[in-house]
Amino acid sequence: MLGEFINPYYLQIGSFILINIILAISIYVTLSSGQLSLGSAGFMGIGAYTSALLTIHFDLPILVGIIAGSLVAGICGIIVGLPSLRLSGVYLAIATLGFGEVMRVFFVNWESVTKGAVGLSGIPHIGRELLNFFRDAGFDPSSIGMRNNQFTYLLVLILLLLINIFIIWFFVRQNKSRVGRAFAAIKMDEKAAEAMGINITYYKVLSFTQGAILAGFAGALFAHVLAYISPADFAYHRAIEILIFAVFGGSEVILGAIFGATFMTIMPEALRFISEYRYMIYGLVLIFMMAFRPQGIIDENIMQWLKKKLPSKRGRSHGSRNQKHM
Amino acid sequence: MKLLKVTGIETFYDKIQALKGISLEVEQGKIVTILGANGAGKTTTMKTIAGLLKPKKGKIEFLGEDITGLRPDQLLKKGIALVPEGRAILSSMTVYENLEMGAYQRNDKEVEQDIENVMKLFPILKERKTQLAGTLSGGQQQMLAIARAILSKPKLLLLDEPSMGLAPLIVTAIFKIIKEIKESGTTVLLVEQNAKQALKIADYGYVLETGKVIISGNAEDLLEDSRIVEAYLGKKSS
Numbered sequence: 001m002l003g004e005f006i007n008p009y010y011l012q013i014g015s016f017i018l019i020n021i022i023l024a025i026s027i028y029v030t031l032s033s034g035q036l037s038l039g040s041a042g043f044m045g046i047g048a049y050t051s052a053l054l055t056i057h058f059d060l061p062i063l064v065g066i067i068a069g070s071l072v073a074g075i076c077g078i079i080v081g082l083p084s085l086r087l088s089g090v091y092l093a094i095a096t097l098g099f100g101e102v103m104r105v106f107f108v109n110w111e112s113v114t115k116g117a118v119g120l121s122g123i124p125h126i127g128r129e130l131l132n133f134f135r136d137a138g139f140d141p142s143s144i145g146m147r148n149n150q151f152t153y154l155l156v157l158i159l160l161l162l163i164n165i166f167i168i169w170f171f172v173r174q175n176k177s178r179v180g181r182a183f184a185a186i187k188m189d190e191k192a193a194e195a196m197g198i199n200i201t202y203y204k205v206l207s208f209t210q211g212a213i214l215a216g217f218a219g220a221l222f223a224h225v226l227a228y229i230s231p232a233d234f235a236y237h238r239a240i241e242i243l244i245f246a247v248f249g250g251s252e253v254i255l256g257a258i259f260g261a262t263f264m265t266i267m268p269e270a271l272r273f274i275s276e277y278r279y280m281i282y283g284l285v286l287i288f289m290m291a292f293r294p295q296g297i298i299d300e301n302i303m304q305w306l307k308k309k310l311p312s313k314r315g316r317s318h319g320s321r322n323q324k325h326m
Numbered sequence: 327m328k329l330l331k332v333t334g335i336e337t338f339y340d341k342i343q344a345l346k347g348i349s350l351e352v353e354q355g356k357i358v359t360i361l362g363a364n365g366a367g368k369t370t371t372m373k374t375i376a377g378l379l380k381p382k383k384g385k386i387e388f389l390g391e392d393i394t395g396l397r398p399d400q401l402l403k404k405g406i407a408l409v410p411e412g413r414a415i416l417s418s419m420t421v422y423e424n425l426e427m428g429a430y431q432r433n434d435k436e437v438e439q440d441i442e443n444v445m446k447l448f449p450i451l452k453e454r455k456t457q458l459a460g461t462l463s464g465g466q467q468q469m470l471a472i473a474r475a476i477l478s479k480p481k482l483l484l485l486d487e488p489s490m491g492l493a494p495l496i497v498t499a500i501f502k503i504i505k506e507i508k509e510s511g512t513t514v515l516l517v518e519q520n521a522k523q524a525l526k527i528a529d530y531g532y533v534l535e536t537g538k539v540i541i542s543g544n545a546e547d548l549l550e551d552s553r554i555v556e557a558y559l560g561k562k563s564s
Contacts, residue, residue, distance in 0.1 A: 185427055196430050
């Protein structure tokens with residue numbers, strides 16, 4: 001009975017949305033300290049290849065692979081971040097874009113390990129592992145009326161959803177903490193931030209590395225959800241796509257990145273018939289956004305407005321802030 | 327007691343030498359001012375003391391401890407706060423948030439109380455508490471920058487051209503506040519182009535020219551010094 005409602009195709013799109021949200025947050029985090037990094041695709045590739053190779057060749061559990069993938073991406077983030085800190089704005093963007101391209105060429109040419117342009121297949125699939133786990137525990141999906149593949153995709157979706165909730169919760173908390181304040185201050189005015197006693201180098205490397213870890217993490221998830229990766233997955237196009245998530249949705253607030261990733265993943269699926277033109281559309285979106293709404297669809301003002309709207313819906317039990325309205 | 331002692335610092339911008347061996351001393355509880363024309367090295371001196379630039383030669387001591395080459399955040403921990411040139415404020419944070427950021431390195435519970443106290447010194451900031459700092463006027467922004475620096479509870483406050491680009495009336499107000507800051511026990515090192523006003527509130531002054539100290543002395547004496555009168559005060563020498 002449940003089986004009739006669940007379409008594996010939708011579930012898979014859902015999974016992509018959730019992975020893309022992590023990627024969008026990775027660029028949002030680096031942007032929140034005022035650095036524009038286009039290296040996300042490169043870090044994503046590092047995470048994906050690390051995790052895939054470890055699980056294929058050493059039979060490690062997927063969880064270990066994913067953690068290792070994120071860490072290796074994070075370490076690369078520190079290595080790239082430290083020297084690039086001397087750069088800012090468009091120069092940093094170019095340098096990190098170059099880094100991404102170097103990584104892609106690396107994946108293509110290190111054939112003995114990465115199998116070059118052919119890509120890696122037979123990567124352990126998270127959903128299948130989870131299914132085996134449930135089977136071993138004596139649970140059969142057909143008992144709730146689902147086919148095996150529906151059940152696997154559903155498990156993946158739920159897992160990703162939980163991960164997303166945790167990541168979003170973490171960064172919303174961080175924004176309100178000293179770290180978030182330091183990022184915001186550096187973004188607004190480095191000189192002022194320095195004068196206030198904020199260690200700029202430390203916080204810039206921190207935000208850059210957080211972005212790299214998140215991208216590597218998303219890359220590792222990507223590898224284990226798709227079970228196949230090739231260097232083309234982490235090329236220039238991917239970097240631009242991730243950038244669009246943040247630019248379109250809004251890079252000032254975390255909700256903007258989430259919205260951008262969701263919308264930009266659904267749109268090409270909903271408009272399949274024009275999906276061949278999607279990079280053209282991306283280009284147009286970038287131009288129009290830069291011209292008319294450089295801060296993205298969702299910005300601070302919209303957040304303020306939403307905050308005003310929401311508590312009044314929940315009733316006025318919520319403190320003194322809204323008393324003026326009544 | 328000597329709070330700050332700078333000995334023979336030489337600072338370079340790449341190959342161009344901006345400071346050619348500057349030495350100066352700041353006594354605790356005093357206002358010391360550094361004067362000079364554009365390009366004399368005033369701001370460079372300030373930036374070197376504040377840790378934004380590193381001197382190639384020379385030594386900076388604070389309370390007898392060598393602090394040469396420390397980062398700004400480390401210096402702030404030791405008690406040196408800088409108000410940079412050109413009112414560096416966080417324009418899309420509110421006035422109150424800016425003040426909170428001033429106390430970034432502090433963990434004690436008196437921060438809120440101190441913010442209240444500082445707002446007494448700058449009543450306009452209290453009025454504009456919830457306003458975005460970027461919407462303040464130039465003078466108010468400068469006051470906010472000074473107020474923010476005070477909130478780190480510094481022993482030594484470095485002020486880099488606080489009167490720059492402000493209307494005469496506001497300049498007077500700012501100088502009055504600097505005097506009050508000194509009276510509350512904070513030592514001030516003030517870089518200024520506005521020599522007359524600066525010397526009026528200062529205890530001691532140094533005059534720089536092309537990276538060297540050319541004159542130094544008590545502020546009252548400098549106000550009378552014919553060389554300074556001619557060069558900076560624009561009064562006919564009698």
